[in-house]
Amino acid sequence: MTGATDTRPAQTITEKLVAALTAAWREIQAQHPEVPDVVLTIGSGTLGRRGGETTLGHFARGRWQMAGDEDGGPELHELFVSGEGLRRGPADVLGTLLHEAAHSLAAVRGISDTSRQGRYHNKRFKALGEELGLEITEHDPNVRGGGTLGWSRTALAPETAGRYAGVLEQLAAAMGAYRRAEVPGAAGGKKSSNLAVAECACPRKIRVARATLELAPITCGACGEDFAAEDDGEPDEE
Incomplete structure (x- = not known):
């Protein structure tokens, strides 16, 4: 045109x-x-x-x-x-x-x-x-x-x-x-009810859905560090 x-x-x-x-x-x-x-x-x-x-x-x-x-x-x-x-x-x-x-x-x-x-x-x-x-x-x-x-x-x-x-x-x-x-379950399947135990540097612990942790960091107001799932370690670089 x-x-x-x-x-x-x-x-x-x-x-x-x-x-x-x-x-x-x-x-x-x-x-x-x-x-x-x-x-x-x-x-x-x-x-x-x-x-x-x-x-x-x-x-x-x-x-x-x-x-x-x-x-x-x-x-x-x-x-x-x-x-x-x-x-x-x-x-x-x-x-x-x-x-x-x-x-x-x-x-x-x-x-x-x-x-x-x-x-x-x-x-x-x-x-x-x-x-x-x-x-x-x-x-x-x-x-x-x-x-x-x-x-x-x-x-x-x-x-x-x-x-x-x-x-x-x-x-x-x-x-x-x-x-x-x-996000597990986001496409209509059964959503996982498994909650992760996450820890900051204080250390304080919270229980939270893994998908919630993945979507955005959750920061501790006391120490200023992000909560990390205890069994996840760090992201993999293979």
Whole structure:
């Protein structure tokens, strides 16, 4: 139609996210040339998980195959980033990418960095994460579930944030939306009546539906810390 105005955005949310996450991985490769190429996927990190649990990211070796190349060919690795994890902000998302890059280095170098179906992160993973500029700490084994995760708590070191300043800016500009968590029973099925026991730093305890904890943080007015379900630990970066 003559004179019609195209009111569509110049770039969709999907395009911005894919471009920013791809650029971030490319910059990681530029600083650490052993990190391999990946096929980027973005999806649900809560589908099929218990209420309150989220998979933030995952590296899967050789998960993809070139079309028409059924007889072999180069490995195509997968990098999964959860839509729910985007709510945490650019520094934490970059931390997840570097966490998965550490797993990719382990795959390239033939290092066994996890056990227990990939959940327990050992000290070899810790060393790889620190090589990439992460601060890696151990989950408290005295907290329920903490002993199964090992050295997987990930934070971006301050000097690393400085090296990736441009990446963080691009991620911040692209992360204009995040995926809502899957809520058990929301599609018409039977809703779970299982309440979680959540604890703050005081420590005080409350009982609350896991779905409620997942939808938004509940902050203690005394200590200022968020309540966390006792058996959930931290979100998974596999």
